[in-house]
Amino acid sequence: MSRRRRIYEGKAKILYEGPEPGTLIQHFKDDATAFNAKKHSVIDGKGVLNNRISEHIFTNLNDMGIPTHFIRRLNMREQLIREVEIIPLEVVVRNVAAGSLAKRLGLEEGTQLPRSIIEFYYKNDELNDPLVTEEHITAFGWATPQELDDIMALAVRVNDFLAGLFLGVGIRLVDFKIECGRLWENDMMRVVVADEISPDSCRLWDLKTNEKMDKDRFRRDLGGLLEAYQEVAQRLGILPEQDRPPVTGPTLVQ
Template identity: 60%
Template structure:
């Protein structure tokens, strides 16, 4: 078997050249990726397998409702075949409830519902610890155009509607999540797609199924979020070991 050429390796995934031009193989590691303002990471045996299944579930669901993603198909327990895309150097964060960094910056108590979903942008440069940036920064430095930003917001809000509904249906609240957006070309036509992954690593999830005696109005973090979310969504593989909690968006 020919040795595959590695294209990129991050904290949570490895990208290899795909079998055909314009494709990549995305391999999910057990290590974690930190949130926009966190230097922590999570590592748990079997986490990559679960995140592969979860990302497949969410990406395939988005494809089915007409939200374009890079996902083509799952290859095996840890790998997906995806479309190659030029990644815009932004982490796009959608917030439904105050938590983490937003609570700290603005003094809003954690758990407060926001008046509407808020979309934030973080510049993807690990040396700078992913700083929060404005649309003015993004346009001025050429990371994306105004039309790109309009399309990114539209994509992010559609993803938010989909994920929020799916999570609520299995007793889970989506407080916030992060996305990466990529550009692909069909001839001379460019369009934006959802890329990277959507998994327990990229979402802040609160459990609405509270233990007996706990106030229903005070949801808390989901215990063992990888396997529990996979179990609730019906995608839990039978041979995956216990995994612990992920690093969430701060």
């Protein structure tokens, strides 16, 4: 097997050069991080689950005509994706008060919001991904007004789909994060959904018990992260029994 050229490595994924121009291979790692990697563990099998869940969601988005970078899953840990120019924003859609929003506004966690709220965070680890406004985004040239309109339209459509998808399997979509990128096709450019959508990037609560089924289990030292991700995959019907990664404890990384 020829050695692949690594393009980029983030907290949870590695990007390799793809087999054809304009493509990349996205590899899902087992690393679990929180608070901009100040907290870090390796949880065997997490990358496999995120790969499968993200594949399922992106395939459905593509089928619905919502443009994404996803082409197909290659194996248990890797996807073939289109190469895009990532817009340096984390786009967070909130349906229920939780996390930083609850703290900032003094809301009780679990409070249903009057309507879905879209927030933007500037992707910069050194600055701890600060909350920014549309004025900041356009003034500093991170995205144009038209691109912002496209991003918000994508976020609303993804929220509608995800809320229905998870509600159908007894899960409440509290909030989620997406990233978007510019996909160039000849002289034409369009904004597409990129990165991943998985329990790493969503807050998911059991509809009956409010049990957390997402990365908050790691952030808040609740334990059982892998089991929670497996439960999400099982409810979505995408993880055959023989494909389940072994359940092991986290490996602490100093």
